[in-house]
Amino acid sequence: MRGLPDRKTGWLSWLSTTDHKKIGLMYIYATFLFFMLGGVEALLMRLQLAQSQNTLINPQTYEALVTMHGTTMIFLFVVPVLAGFGNYFVPLMIGARDMAFPRLNALSFWLLVFGGIVFYMSVFFTPPNTGWTFYAPLSDSAFSPSNGVDAWIFLIHLTGLSSVLGAINFVATIHNMRARGMGWARMPLFIWGILIYSYLLILALPSVAAAVTMLLTDRHFGTGFFDVAQGGDPLLWQHLFWFFGHPEVYIMILPVFGMISEIIPVFSRKPVFGYKAIAASTAAIAFLGMLVWAHHMFTTPTPIVVLAFFMLSSFAIAVPTGIKIFNWIATMWRGALVFKVPMYFAVGFIAQFLIGGISGVMSAVFPVDWQLQDTYYIVAHIHYVLFGGSVFGIFAGLYYWFPKMSGRMMNETLGKVSFWLMFVGFNMTFFVQHALGLEGMPRRIYTYQSGYGWDTENLISTIGSFILAAGILVTLFNAVRSVKTGKKAGNDPWNANTLEWFTPSPPPENNFDVIPRIRSAEPMKDIRREVAAAGRPAGSVAQPVAPGT
Amino acid sequence: MIPRALPRRRALILALVGAAALLLALAPVASADWFSPESGGSPNANDIDTLYKIVMYIGIVIFFLVEGLLLYSVIKFRRRRYGAEPAMVHGNTPLEVGWTIGAALIVAIIAAITFIYLPRIKNPPNSSANGLQQFAGEEFASVEQPKPPNGKALRINVVGQQYIWRYDYIGAQRLTENRPVYAYYQMVVPTNTTVVLQINSSDVAHSWWIPKLGGKQDAIPGHNNYTWFKISKPGVYKGQCAELCGNNHADMLAEVRAIPPDQFKAWLVSQRQAILQSQQALAAQRKAGEGQ
Numbered sequence: 001m002r003g004l005p006d007r008k009t010g011w012l013s014w015l016s017t018t019d020h021k022k023i024g025l026m027y028i029y030a031t032f033l034f035f036m037l038g039g040v041e042a043l044l045m046r047l048q049l050a051q052s053q054n055t056l057i058n059p060q061t062y063e064a065l066v067t068m069h070g071t072t073m074i075f076l077f078v079v080p081v082l083a084g085f086g087n088y089f090v091p092l093m094i095g096a097r098d099m100a101f102p103r104l105n106a107l108s109f110w111l112l113v114f115g116g117i118v119f120y121m122s123v124f125f126t127p128p129n130t131g132w133t134f135y136a137p138l139s140d141s142a143f144s145p146s147n148g149v150d151a152w153i154f155l156i157h158l159t160g161l162s163s164v165l166g167a168i169n170f171v172a173t174i175h176n177m178r179a180r181g182m183g184w185a186r187m188p189l190f191i192w193g194i195l196i197y198s199y200l201l202i203l204a205l206p207s208v209a210a211a212v213t214m215l216l217t218d219r220h221f222g223t224g225f226f227d228v229a230q231g232g233d234p235l236l237w238q239h240l241f242w243f244f245g246h247p248e249v250y251i252m253i254l255p256v257f258g259m260i261s262e263i264i265p266v267f268s269r270k271p272v273f274g275y276k277a278i279a280a281s282t283a284a285i286a287f288l289g290m291l292v293w294a295h296h297m298f299t300t301p302t303p304i305v306v307l308a309f310f311m312l313s314s315f316a317i318a319v320p321t322g323i324k325i326f327n328w329i330a331t332m333w334r335g336a337l338v339f340k341v342p343m344y345f346a347v348g349f350i351a352q353f354l355i356g357g358i359s360g361v362m363s364a365v366f367p368v369d370w371q372l373q374d375t376y377y378i379v380a381h382i383h384y385v386l387f388g389g390s391v392f393g394i395f396a397g398l399y400y401w402f403p404k405m406s407g408r409m410m411n412e413t414l415g416k417v418s419f420w421l422m423f424v425g426f427n428m429t430f431f432v433q434h435a436l437g438l439e440g441m442p443r444r445i446y447t448y449q450s451g452y453g454w455d456t457e458n459l460i461s462t463i464g465s466f467i468l469a470a471g472i473l474v475t476l477f478n479a480v481r482s483v484k485t486g487k488k489a490g491n492d493p494w495n496a497n498t499l500e501w502f503t504p505s506p507p508p509e510n511n512f513d514v515i516p517r518i519r520s521a522e523p524m525k526d527i528r529r530e531v532a533a534a535g536r537p538a539g540s541v542a543q544p545v546a547p548g549t
Numbered sequence: 550m551i552p553r554a555l556p557r558r559r560a561l562i563l564a565l566v567g568a569a570a571l572l573l574a575l576a577p578v579a580s581a582d583w584f585s586p587e588s589g590g591s592p593n594a595n596d597i598d599t600l601y602k603i604v605m606y607i608g609i610v611i612f613f614l615v616e617g618l619l620l621y622s623v624i625k626f627r628r629r630r631y632g633a634e635p636a637m638v639h640g641n642t643p644l645e646v647g648w649t650i651g652a653a654l655i656v657a658i659i660a661a662i663t664f665i666y667l668p669r670i671k672n673p674p675n676s677s678a679n680g681l682q683q684f685a686g687e688e689f690a691s692v693e694q695p696k697p698p699n700g701k702a703l704r705i706n707v708v709g710q711q712y713i714w715r716y717d718y719i720g721a722q723r724l725t726e727n728r729p730v731y732a733y734y735q736m737v738v739p740t741n742t743t744v745v746l747q748i749n750s751s752d753v754a755h756s757w758w759i760p761k762l763g764g765k766q767d768a769i770p771g772h773n774n775y776t777w778f779k780i781s782k783p784g785v786y787k788g789q790c791a792e793l794c795g796n797n798h799a800d801m802l803a804e805v806r807a808i809p810p811d812q813f814k815a816w817l818v819s820q821r822q823a824i825l826q827s828q829q830a831l832a833a834q835r836k837a838g839e840g841q
Contacts, residue, residue: 022804059796066793120693137770138753138794143711167748227773234754235769269628273669274640299756299767299775299791304671311663315656322652323645330644334629334637347623354615358608361656365663370602370764371586374756408566435583440760445799452787530607 003101005009018102020087020511023109027084027407030113031077032476037120038072041065043469044387046429050462052450061445064148065130068119069151070132074248076116078390079201082255083108083166085397088405090170092507094187095179095515100172101442108166112481117157122151134215136226136237141219151218153212157270160205167198174198179370179499181518182214185279188498189272192279193258194394196286200247205288208244209239213313236298242293250289252386257324260346261401264328267343268335274327275521281320288317298369307366314364321357325350340494345396348423352388356381359434374444377437383430392422395475402479403493407505408486414478421471427443428464432457497522559657563624568617581633590786591778593670597764600666601682604659611655670763673697673743675776680779680811681744694745702743702777709748711794712801720745721790724814725821732820733800736805739813740780749772753795758786759805760779767792 026149048057057065057105091098099105122128126146130139139149145455174195187195214225214244215237224230226237245361257278265272272278294310328350337343359381372378395418402410436457441448448454475483491499501524503512519526561580582650585605588598626635675697704720718730738744748757758765762778780786790801808816 014671017795063793063796063798129796132800133793135754135793143753143795233771235772268626268635270635270639270641273638274645277640277645299765299766299774303773304667308664313658315660317650318656319649323649325615326648327645329615330621330641332619332626333621334621334638335626336632337623337626338628347619350619351616353710354612355721358612361659362601362604362608365600365659366603367663367764368586370670370766371597371601371760373765438586440585440587440758440788442789442798444793445789446796447799449802530836 010167015235018106020091020099023105024084024088026109027080027087033136034072034076035114038069038077043071043465045450046462046465052448052455054447059131059446062522064127066444067128067131078252080112081394086170089500090173090510093191093498094182095499096177097511099169101169104165105169111158111162115155119155128152136234139158152217154213156208160209163201164205167201170194172199179515179518184523186518189261189278191532192259192282196282197251197255200251200286204244204247207240211240212397224276227316238297241436242296246293250285252390252396252444256390263342263346263396264331267338267493268332270331270335273330278327281323284320285317288313295364298366299373305456311364311366318361341412342396342400344419349392356384356389375437376433376443377443379443380430390428402507403489404500406483407489408482409489410478410482414474418471419476420468425464425468425471429461430469432460495527497524499523524545550709562618565619567620587760590780594761596666598667603662619641624729673702673745675685675699676743677741681739697743704745707746707757709750710752712797714803722818724817728821730817730821737816738805738807739810740807745777754792755794756792757792758791759786761786765791766790783807
């Protein structure tokens with residue numbers, strides 16, 4: 001309980017903690033560390049590509065950077081940072097005192113850390129250099145004898161187990177531990193995002209776990225799952241990998257959709273428009289997301305009827321995604337928009353994610369994809385979705401929830417400087433890459449010929465990437481500085497709608513002394529109304545649940 | 550209500566400036582060729598280019614519509630000091646149904662257009678009258694790719710290997726007394742002739758791609774993949790491997806040189822001669838080696 005004298009402090013309390021908030025913070029610290037590593041890898045690649053036939057980085061190192069960057073950003077940043085925000089805020093937003101399985105929760109986090117360490121240890125022998133997709137037979141022992149591939153296999157197993165255990169924990173928590181009165185239709189949309197993210201992780205991860213196990217036995221124990229000479233098939237790898245890999249894309253965006261659906265209404269001073277449509281479209285995207293994996297394989301030897309199916313299923317996803325975008329704009333429509341930093345990033349998210357969505361539909365047209373596949377057009381597309389989308393959303397979430405996590409506000413001016421640097425840098429880096437792809441530049445090449453006319457665009461892209469990096473550094477600086485010197489936040493600095501703002505910032509170990517009864521999807525609005533009506537402090541308005549829960 | 554007139558005018562001006570800037574930024578997108586796939590070498594590349602542009606125009610309309618609404622909201626609905634509290638609207642079912650159906654209709658239209666263009670992109674046509682059809686008359690088709698209407702095309706097998714492309718002219722062997730003719734890196738083909746490619750790999754996955762001659766097709770060990778092109782303009786068309794195949798993936802270049810059919814026949818003979826000579830030279834070397 002709050003105020004008890006034996007509350008643990010010091011570094012041991014972090015190592016041994018099962019408190020969802022501490023675990024959530026450790027997720028965020030660790031993943032941002034990996035985010036910086038992945039970012040440095042990206043900048044090195046951009047330096048190498050700044051001019052044609054550059055010799056700054058040798059081919060071996062370049063392909064290792066390609067592989068480490070993709071792997072780091074996906075498995076060690078975007079997916080686990082969302083688990084971090086989920087860990088911190090799911091119990092707070094549903095009015096629970098912790099996750100359902102606190103020790104399992106700690107295990108999930110430490111598995112992630114060890115997965116990352118195992119993978120990065122390969123830097124000291126031979127890092128893998130097959131791209132984050134590890135296509136067989138290139139990743140087989142005949143072509144990649146180094147142990148870097150094995151380090152990656154262990155990373156997939158460790159982070160995969162971490163994610164599955166975390167996902168089971170989220171599902172159990174969200175299904176069973178919601179505050180009294182919080183029915184399915186009153187659950188915050190971020191909780192919907194995390195719930196469906198969890199289901200997708202449970203459904204998709206076994207496929208990649210199986211695939212990497214098969215790769216491991218192919219490499220070391222003489223099996224031939226992917227070896228043509230032994231009757232195996234390289235396409236099997238691609239199917240198993242993408243059966244996981246495409247849902248993974250939605251795993252990386254659905255909780256971010258949830259964050260945006262929380263932030264836009266708060267800063268529009270209006271309820272979210274079409275709550276049920278947004279929640280239902282999240283489920284629809286997840287379901288359809290399981291049925292589109294082979295759109296990554298449009299150029300493989302596959303019958304046209306199969307390609308047509310995957311084109312149509314990919315088109316179908318555009319519909320629920322479009323519904324979300326329209327609902328967010330409708331939420332802003334005739335609102336009273338308050339432009340604090342979280343809103344900047346949320347609006348930037350919508351503007352950029354839309355471009356990724358449109359280029360996604362264009363590359364789902366499979367005859368067109370025969371030109372676009374494996375080019376910088378696709379690099380641009382995934383970064384508009386994962387950086388312009390997910391990362392901008394994560395930054396919106398960081399600025400939005402930092403006051404709750406630290407008890408202090410982040411600096412608004414630095415936040416806006418960071419946003420504009422990131423917005424300009426991001427679009428400068430990636431918009432021209434569409435053109436590069438259309439002009440025939442394949443992805444993952446360590447250099448390019450000088451006569452192809454790709455020099456200017458690559459230089460623009462490289463300059464943009466450093467502006468983007470500067471913007472990110474401003475936010476990191478802002479966060480570090482604000483922990484000590486930021487303005488005190490108080491319980492509810494944004495006049496927000498959800499339950500995490502009911503409790504002090506940062507929340508006490510038990511989260512809530514009293515858990516209010518939930519009467520709508522915006523409990524804080526109800527509480528503020530009651531407080532205003534009764535003229536009493538918030539704590540006494542809430543109806544405590546029975547003692548002992 | 551009093552200070553409303555000025556912000557509204559300012560908002561309108563801002564909106565106009567924003568829209569003009571966006572238009573300026575995107576005007577080249579709509580017209581210039583650097584923002585659509587490469588084309589001009591082969592009819593399938595041209596059709597992909599056209600299909601891409603149609604979808605892109607639809608995309609640009611949606612882009613302007615949605616970004617316009619977003620920009621308008623950002624400017625118009627900022628909180629004002631004396632502004633009224635916004636109305637607490639929770640949703641609107643007809644609107645939800647409307648934009649769901651609207652979005653579904655748009656993708657249905659794109660799907661329909663795709664299926665209209667698909668046969669022209671996928672199916673090889675006949676060689677022209679001034680092509681090499683009288684010789685390259687091999688009947689060749691696969692489940693994946695039908696043969697040209699008259700059945701005749703020049704067939705070349707493309708084999709990817711780290712880090713070079715090999716071309717086997719198996720469809721032209723009747724011009725060389727059924728002796729094998731092959732080449733590396735540069736593929737020489739006759740103009741105005743439908744060339745059908747059967748693509749596979751002898752080691753890891755590669756992807757065959759000459760942007761001006763149409764889409765790429767992956768070379769996967771244990772599988773055959775197919776594509777075709779038909780070049781009317783003599784010249785050299787460049788490309789490179791598009792699937793990461795190892796550290797030197799960037800060095801796996803390829804080019805197609807199109808020459809008139811008569812010159813092509815002469816090239817076949819000389820290439821056959823060159824292969825023969827190098828084999829003889831190699832045999833002589835081996836013999837010399839044995840003698841030592």
